[in-house]
Amino acid sequence: MxxxxxxxxxxxxxxxxxxxxxxxxxxxxxxxxxxxxxxxxxxxxxxxxxxxxxxxxxxxxxxxxxxxxxxxxxxxxxxxxxxxxxxxxxxxxxxxxxxxxxxxxxxxxxxxxxxxxxxxxxxxxxxxxxxxxxxxxxxxxxxxxxxxxxxxxxxxxxxxxxxxxxxxxxxxxxxxxxxxxxxxxxxxxxxxxxxxLRTDRPSVSLLQKTPSSAVSCHATGFYPDRALMFWSKDGEEIHEGVEHGEILPNHDGTFQMSVDLNVSSAEDWRRYHCVFQFEGAEDRIITELDRRRIKTNWKEKPDHVTIPVVSAVVVLVLVIVMATAGGHHIHQKRREAEVSMELSETSSSSNMN
Incomplete structure (x- = not known):
């Protein structure tokens, strides 16, 4: 062929x-x-x-x-x-x-x-x-x-x-x-x-609200609405820990749908895939469950940032303490000099009288 x-x-x-x-x-x-x-x-x-x-x-x-x-x-x-x-x-x-x-x-x-x-x-x-x-x-x-x-x-x-x-x-x-x-x-x-009779392929995204919430595979902009979407593991469709959403219309005449996967018990994420397919069609849109592709409003702080931040705080505190101590030391020296001068003036005045 x-x-x-x-x-x-x-x-x-x-x-x-x-x-x-x-x-x-x-x-x-x-x-x-x-x-x-x-x-x-x-x-x-x-x-x-x-x-x-x-x-x-x-x-x-x-x-x-x-x-x-x-x-x-x-x-x-x-x-x-x-x-x-x-x-x-x-x-x-x-x-x-x-x-x-x-x-x-x-x-x-x-x-x-x-x-x-x-x-x-x-x-x-x-x-x-x-x-x-x-x-x-x-x-x-x-x-x-x-x-x-x-x-x-x-x-x-x-x-x-x-x-x-x-x-x-x-x-x-x-x-x-x-x-x-x-x-x-x-x-x-x-x-x-x-x-x-047109066919519009969707844009597929992985969404997650928090690190502990389910990962949502979201497809939007597709037409017609006769479509399937599911999660698979090692190439086989799974049902446990999966929740299917309804097909909803968009304002432009296309459609959207989502299917959620509970990832709390997922071991190797590379074994999981989101699959989108029009009914009666053989071609599929397959999206691997990859942390780097997930879109979320929650931002995880990298571990390597912790030490520099803590160090910076410690240094800042030390600077403040040193500055305070240094200022107190200077003030003390200045006060001792003023007292010594006052004593000298008093002694001179007594001698003159």
């Missing part, structure tokens, strides 16, 4: 990832100064479109999102109908019914759906789901294999019985998961290729 062929193989493997399109639809009750109905569309975790059904606002949030609407006016129209008419009525009626069912007469309440799909751009495999929450807790989920709803709370059985007989809606959900959502996802990826 030539070097060029190997490079192509590595690049192909590195770009093999799963892409997602998710719609978050939220109806709320009792929330002041906030719209009662909102839909947000996310492509690979990036907001593509936003709809405020209460104030009749529908807009693309990215340049490639606007291109999708421009190239498919019918899609924009379908979004408008769903956001301004169909979904608000359904969600408001449902949240009103659930408040009675749960005996919630006052307070803040939400009813949210998460609908979406995942597409593997290498195998072509598609998966998806339609899931509903009430007040942030699982409520009911669609089973695409049986075309039925699964109640996740006792209060959801009434909803299940009602929705299971809506055959047209069941068929639509199946088609949404297997066809509509993947096709829309591919359209978004096509128009946002330069942004959504």
């Amino acid at each position: 030539t070097a060029f062929s190997l490079l192509l193989l590595v690049c192909h493997v590195s770009s093999a990832v799963k892409h997602t399109l998710k719609y978050y639809t939220t109806a709320s009750s009792g929330v002041e100064n906030q719209p009662e109905f909102v839909i947000v569309a996310l492509v690979d975790g990036v907001q593509a479109a936003y709809c405020d059904g209460s104030n009749k606002i529908l807009e693309a949030k990215q340049e490639w999102g606007r291109k999708v609407f421009d190239s498919d006016p019918q899609l924009y129209q379908r979004y408008s109908v769903e956001c301004f008419e169909n979904q608000p009525n359904l969600f408001k009626a449902t949240i009103s019914s659930l408040k009675q069912r749960f005996n919630h007469s006052t307070g803040v309440h939400t009813f949210q759906s998460v609908e979406g799909c995942e597409w593997d751009d290498t195998t072509g495999e598609v998966a998806g789901s339609v899931h509903y929450d009430y007040n942030g807790e699982d409520f009911i989920v669609f089973d695409v294999s049986t075309l039925t709803w699964v109640a996740l709370k006792p209060q959801a059985f009434i909803t299940k019985m009602s929705w299971d007989v809506q055959r047209a809606r069941l068929k639509y959900n199946q088609r949404f998961i297997t066809q509509i959502c993947p096709d829309r996802l591919k359209t978004y990826l096509q128009h946002g290729r330069s942004s959504l």
Whole structure:
């Protein structure tokens, strides 16, 4: 295999990832100064479109999102109908019914759906789901294999019985998961290729607050967010003494994450490495656990500084003591001379009289 062929193989493997399109639809009750109905569309975790059904606002949030609407006016129209008419009525009626069912007469309440799909751009495999929450807790989920709803709370059985007989809606959900959502996802990826399909490698640093605290391996500035990071010892991933942090967004659209290692029991630091890797990629960023690379606000004083500092202090004290003693000696001599002079003057004066 030539070097060029190997490079192509590595690049192909590195770009093999799963892409997602998710719609978050939220109806709320009792929330002041906030719209009662909102839909947000996310492509690979990036907001593509936003709809405020209460104030009749529908807009693309990215340049490639606007291109999708421009190239498919019918899609924009379908979004408008769903956001301004169909979904608000359904969600408001449902949240009103659930408040009675749960005996919630006052307070803040939400009813949210998460609908979406995942597409593997290498195998072509598609998966998806339609899931509903009430007040942030699982409520009911669609089973695409049986075309039925699964109640996740006792209060959801009434909803299940009602929705299971809506055959047209069941068929639509199946088609949404297997066809509509993947096709829309591919359209978004096509128009946002330069942004959504890019790969930004992270900057990796070792951080430590104090000599006794854990060493944090921190990666920032990477994209996409489908990445793994772990500590290894002698080339094998370790779990004991390791704490994983969440993947968090940066203000520029990239991501950051950290994984901490308790080094109190680490013997030979050279055996430990921090490993960063994008999902589906073979190449890794490996960082050796090296004291010299750790960034910290705490500064350890080198041992060789101690003796000179102590010596300097001793010398300073001696100088002060000597100066004080010398000054006292001079003052004493001067006082003796003054007394002797006074005695001489007194004796002379007596003789004159």
